[in-house]
Every structure is written in structure tokens, then in C-alpha cells.
Amino acid sequence: MTSPLSYVQPTADSPWGTYLMQVDRVAPYLGHLSRWIDTLKRPKRTLIVDIPIELDNGEVAHFEGYRVQHNLSRGPGKGGVRYHPDVTLEEVMALSAWMSIKNAAVNLPYGGAKGGIRVDPKKLSNKELERMTRRYTSEIGMIIGPQQDIPAPDVNTNPQIMAWMMDTYCMNTGSNATGVVTGKPVHLGGSLGRVKATGRGVFVTGREAARRLNMNLEGARVAVQGFGNVGSAAAELFAQAGAKIVAAQDHTGTIYNSKGFDIADITAHVKATGGVGGFKGAEPMDGEAFWDVACDILIPAALEGQITAERANRIQAKLVLEGANGPTVPSADDILAERGVLVVPDVICNAGGVTVSYFEWVQDFSSFFWTEDEINVRLDKIMIGALKKIWDTADRHQITLRTATFAVACERILKAREERGLYP
Template structure:
């Protein structure tokens, strides 16, 4: 039997353990490609880097950074970079693997990659953040590039950080390389529509799922966990479609209002204060009570591992739209399936961001940029087509959408692996 990776010891509820369990479930549907399945359980490359920087007061601080390339059979690596005090190598491995699945699920010509730095960026000044970003970029510069591995924003990173990464890489190679990252500022080769793309993808897949279930979005109750870029954008689009956002939760608090939160006011409050806590347009609630809110659609758009088995037993939603990566644990997945709750998995639900990142990358190479309407139309077409292929697979095998998404994606990845062969 193949031995597990020696540098990580996954548990069933860890991100990497969750991913491995998801792969195991899809193997029976891979046919002759199952002989390659072990490929999916081993990252191609994992880089751990030390990031020493001089702080504003003259101290030297060290931060630990990662860049993991999970699979490159279908193209260059693609995946975000997150700055968070709880980042670990195992988490980044899982996120890179989910990027492999996500890119293949929507049939983008990418492999999966992910990066992270273990840091609380809120504790750094603007200049310290810039120095750390530039040093991190230089350290992982060995393995990134427009045709090798293309980072993007993730948790606690943004267009400014992407601009620093792009500039650092460009200075090191001696030429402006806009295509080395996506999610950049518009005037540095960024794409229109990128900021809200992930949330738009959540909405589009949610709208299609609601249509299949006969759920009218006009008046539908929506609860959103995580009110950052993804959660707020999805909430805005659901509200525009007539939905009522009855609960919002983030690290600052939980706000509920059965009549519906005013999303414009809530967004302004979050921008001004840094979180939903203290918003006066609803009632403050205990954090755990969020999982008891009566709703039709639940959007977990925070961090992984949020829907546990215990919470899955309590959920009152008909549809769960995974805006975050890995928010549902495998045993919770089983409970939701048994209860008839439809889960639209992260690897298709939140693929809008990487899809528009792909558009940005293509536009950078051609130096020809599309309008935001063109971006949104192309995004919807890809997302709807990908979801239909996945839903047809689920119906044919009588399996969940998650297993069907993995079946479609893993087949594409392993077919590429098989056709390329092994070298040397």
C-alpha cells in the first residue's frame, strides 16, 4: 500500500483529510483511470519559505510562507494566496488540491496551486505588509510565472498585494509580466468583473439550483456566513433577485432580521467598521444560533470546516451554496444528503473567481480587454454549462453533486495524466 506523505499527518476533519476522503468517494466512478488515482493524493510540489523582514521599529521578524502546486497535468498552476495566522502547510495542500478539482470542473486550462503566509496582516503596517509581500514573492519566484503558476487574491489579500507581487516578479525577471498574477488593479492589467466574480458564481449556481428545486428566489430567505468579498457580493445579487438576507455572520458577530437586512446599509457598515458586528439593522445573536436560522438558502462563505455533523443536523436550509473552500466536513455531507438538503459544492459553486481570473490572464496575453458585460455573460455561460454537465453526471450515477463534480474533474485530470504519460 502507498505510504502517506511523511510531512503531514491528516485527520478526518482536517482540510487535507477532508480532501482525501472526497477523492476516495469518487474512485469507483473513474473506470480504468482509477489506476492513476494516487496521483490525486500527492501534491506535485510543496515549497516552504522563510520570510525575514525588517519591521518599522528596526526589529527583524520571520514569517513562514508556502506555495503548493498540486497537479499541473492540464496546465500551469492557478490558485490564490492567503494571509492568516492559522495558515498551515496541510491547509495550503488541501486548498491547492481543491483548485485542481475546481479548474478541471469548469474546464479551465489550469492545474491547481495555492499559497499562504502565516501572519495576521492586521498587525502589520502598510510598509511592513509590502515588504513581507515582496520578500514572499521573491522566495516563491523559483516556481511561479505566467506559464508556470499564477497566484491570485484569497483570504486577507487584495489587488494592492497582487500589484506588489506582479511588480516584484517583474523586477526580478527584468520585464513587466502582468500575467504572473490575477486579481490585479484594473490599470495594471486587471479584469473588469473580477472583484465580484466569486460571489456572482455563487449566485448563478444558486439560481440554477433553486430553479431545479422549484424554489422562487423572490422572497427566498438567505443566510450568509462570512461577509467579505464573496459573501457580500452573493448577498447583493440575491437581494437584487428579490431574496431576503435574514442573517449575516462573520468574525465580529451575528446579525439576524427575518424581514431582511438592508444589504446596502450592511455593506457600508462592514466597510466602515470591519465587520457585521454592531449593525443596527438587525438583532445581535449568539454565534452558534446562526446555524438554527430558518432559511431557504445557506451560503457559508468564510473558512473551511464550518458545517460539522452536529450543525448539519440542525440546518433548516433547502440549499447550501459553498462560497468558501471546504466548509462542509465529510460526515456532515452525509447527514445533509440523508436529510434531502442540496449542497452545491465549493469546487463548482465558488469557481466564478478563477473563471474570471482566467479571463484576466487571457486578456493580459492579448493586451485586449473586454467590457464588464462581456465578462459577466461569458462567466454565466461557463458556470451554467459546467453545472449542467455535473448535474447530468449526478443524475446518471445517483450520486451527490460533490461526488459528481469530483468525478467530472478527476476524469479530466487523470485523462491528461494518462495521455501525457510519465517522464522519464
């Protein structure tokens, strides 16, 4: 396995290595389009930037930032920006590639992109965070824009950061281009329903998958890793459908209650303390024991690479819903398939967020905004339709949902590549 960039050397279970293996697995199902498959193995554009800022104490600090545009054959780049101390170029490359697949899987008119800064945002003051965000936006300003590349929130970024990005871009270009980012505050052109959209998509695809498995959500036991916007929203919707959230894990701890949590109580606790650790409505447990929890549905909604081969052998769930990007390494994917565990892959399962980001982008262009009910109805229709096509593809070829999702998405991307041709 080789990398198109000499300074990125992926391993099989690294983010970019995982993505390359996923692409290789789909090649037999692409027909004549497979001649273009190397297009998917090379990011179109990779930008590494230095971000110097003055700290509150007068010192100058430097941070490394990235923006990767993986493929733009089907439209402008689309993908989030994450602030995390472990961000690497390879990770951002993989995330941008998964965005290409995700956008094509739900048939949005976007290519894939992603960004990030290697930083622990908790160590910065609010003003330092603003200065870093604005400098980063200025540094990548040459390749972003409403018709070029549209950033959005991701790990440790939020509507306020998107507002700073939008304002910086507008000041630098002398425009009022609200559509340059999505995930903004509603009163600045953001969309209703955006905050819970990714979690809603996890629930909708999970509900459809449960029907296929003849699994009754009433009383179903759910374990959630990551209790941020995605995990908490999905947990809330599953609880409303009658399921029991029996386990949760995040950076603050791991908790368990066989009778299920009170969703209102744990949501209030997380809002007040920043995590699930210390929640009085459950018992603390060892972090690694989370993967042994007796449950029917597992929702990994944290970071990539969490379900390893060793953990895949221990998972008791019959249904895995990937709320995070890239949470399952390929070797673990194979084990889960052999064990009869159904995995709804990230590139369709968590596509609710980018779908409502698309709605926001469209609303910004038209200056006409929909109600939250309208947003949810449109989201559910798109997610259900996309999953049906993927499931039909999986049934036709007798392949996993992940490979089927890649087959549908890669066909759309490479068909666009072929029809556009090569210039010059």
C-alpha cells in the same frame, strides 16, 4: 488514511483528510483511469519558505510561507495566496488540491496551486505588509510565472498585494509579465468584474439549483456566513432577485432580521467598520445560533470546516451554496444528503473567481480587454454549462453533486495524466 508527506498527519475532518476522502469516494466512477488515482493524493511540488523582514521598529521578524502546486497536468498552477495566523502546510495542500478539481470542473486550462503565509496581517503596517509580500514573492519566484503558476487574492489579500507581487516578479526577472498574477488593479492589467466574480458564481449556481428545487427566489430567506467579497456580492445579487438576507455572520459578530437587511445599509456598515457586528438594521445573536436560523438558502462563505456533523443536523435550509473552500466536512456532507438538503459544492459553486481570473490572464496575454458586461455573460455561460454537465453526471450515477463534480474533474485530470505519460 495516510499522507504522502510524513510531516502531515491528517484527520478525517482536517482539510487534507477531507480532500483525500472526497477522492476515495469518486474512485468507483473513474473506470480504467482509477489506476492513476494516487496522482491526486500527492502534491506535485511543495515549497516552504522563511520570510525575514525588518519591522518598522528595526527588529527582524520571521514568517513561514508556503506555495503548493498540486497538479499541473492540464496547465499552469492557479490558486490564491492567503495571509492568516492559522495557515498550515496541510491547509494549503488541501486548498491547492481543491483548485485542481475546481479548474478541471469548469474546464479551465489550469492545474491547481495555492499559497499562504502564517501571519496576522492586521498586526503589520502597510510598509511591513509590502516588505513581507515582496520577500515572499522573491522566495517562491523560482516556481511561479505566467506559464508556470499564477497566484491570485484569497483570504486577507487584495489587488494591492497582487500589484506588489507582480512588480517584484517583474523586477527580479527583468520582464513586464502582467500575467504572473490575477486579481490585480484594473489599470495594471486586472479585469473588470473580478472583485464580485466569486459571489456572482455563487449566485448563478444557486439560481440554477433553486430552479431544480422549484424554489422561488422571490421572498426566499438567505443566511450568509462571511461578508467579505464573496458573501457580500452573493447577498447583493440574491437581494436583487427578490430574496431576503435574514442572517449574517463574520469575525465581528452574528446578526439577524426576519424581515431582511437593507443591502445598501449593511454594505456601507461593513465598509465603515470592517464587519457585520453592530449593524443597527438587525439584532445581535449568539454565534452558534446562526446554524439554527430559519432560512431557505445557506451560504457558508468564510473558512473551511464550518459545517460539522453536529451543525449539519441543525441546518434548516434546503439549499447550501458553498462560497468558501471546504466548508463542509465529509460526515456533515452525509448527514445533509440524508436529510435531503442539496449542497452545491465549493469546487463548482465558488469557481466564478478563478474563471474571471482566467479571463484576466487571457486579456493580459492579448492586451485586449473586455467590458464588464462581456465578462459577466461569458462567466454565466461557463458556470451554467459546467453545472449542467455535473448535474447530468449526478443524475446518471445517482450520486451527490460533490461526488459528481469530482468525477467530472478527476476524469479530466487523469485523462491528461494518462495521455501525457510518465517521463522519463
